[in-house]
Amino acid sequence: MSNTFSDNDQIGVVSSFSELVNTNFQGTMNAISWYRNLNGDFKEIVSKLQLKENITEVLTEDLLALQLSEKGIMAREIILNDLKLLTDFGASPSLNLLKCYERDEELDFISTDVYSFHVDRSPIGTDTFLCTYHGAASDIIPNDQVEQKILIPEIREKLKELHDGPEAEFETFLKDYFFDLHYQPKPNAKPINLESGHLWRLAVDHPEQKVLPCVHRAPVENDGEYRLLLIC
Template sequence: MNHTFSDHHQVQVVSSFLELINTSFHGAKNAICWQRNLDGDFEEITNQLSLKENVTEVSTKDLLQLNLSEKGNLAREIILNDLQLLTDFGALPSLNLIKKYNKDEEFDFISTDVYSFHVDRSPISSDTFLCTYFGASSDIISNEEVEQKILIPSIREKLKELHNGPDEEFEDFLKEYYFDLHYQVKPNGTPTNLELGNLWKLAVDHPQQNVLPCVHRAPVENEGEYRLLLIC
């Protein structure tokens, strides 16, 4: 399972948290990976946590209340440490227990949910951090292997019908409803799975960004299994 990302033209591999936050995106590299093999039983934690809604935020208090084995305790220490590192850095990490995300079924010709390849956008300079501790893990794909959905003629025509307004307002409409953030994989495009335990920093679309934003998607969950995901 532990494949090396170091030969991947999109990914820069680092070996510590300090390196992760201090390494800048450059050229085609818009995903930075602190590659780790984590000890500990993350499944035990996932199974003990209680799901209140399909995506449940887990607090530090929730984690500390679990009665865990030695391996489970080791996993908990790792998660608490990751949360602390990111908080000290100034981020707002969230630990989520996920059964499933809401699927976008409003339109049959374009999907705008997190299962669709998309980029994150922010009005201020920021990065997306994420780590999957248990369950299915997210995918990224290089920018040249995808096409913005709004540029695909058949989809664009339908969006124009949907907009049904002045041409000069069409681009604003696409942004307002986040249609412009979503991508379709080109034939032979190959996603890269982020795998378990690695802490990732992904480039976000914002005014100061000097690389293309990282195209990523949430995975379809494994049958009968929750995901445990840190994200900020």
């Protein structure tokens, strides 16, 4: 299959939902793409949805209530089918209309919001699924091109000052406040944009995981443009 991700060791490329959920992560491959070129007018759907907050969950009934053109109807059918496939698989997908995420501006030396490269963690075996239908798409980055922020000496020192408690409890403090989930790209790192339309499965940090979790980030939104994102 000819596509923009075929030559990347981090990414597995499949051509069906069944392959997406049944292909095992292995080696350095911790992201799998159901690669597809979607027909339909997703921009029309975005233009007709109502943004109630910076992040508004779009329910099935909200989609079904929209008066759409033929191409808008095609886009809606694709979204509804993706939601059904994931729900039938046992996932809990959420469709979000996004203006922006909340920024973490509390500490000036480390960011822990979703715009920072990070991994997802779960106490149980699970994966992250996402698809951007409209707007800016997320990035991933190979694990060997990033450094855990808590291991960067100057950041670690400031975190120790912030902790201001027994040394034995420092690692627990880092986990409790999710500092350990965030990563800094190394010089010359090359993030990979996930593009729109493809449904992705990303490896999560959990006890049974056989590969490194996938490091990813939310994109800075395009000015004046909302994102339409499926995630679970």
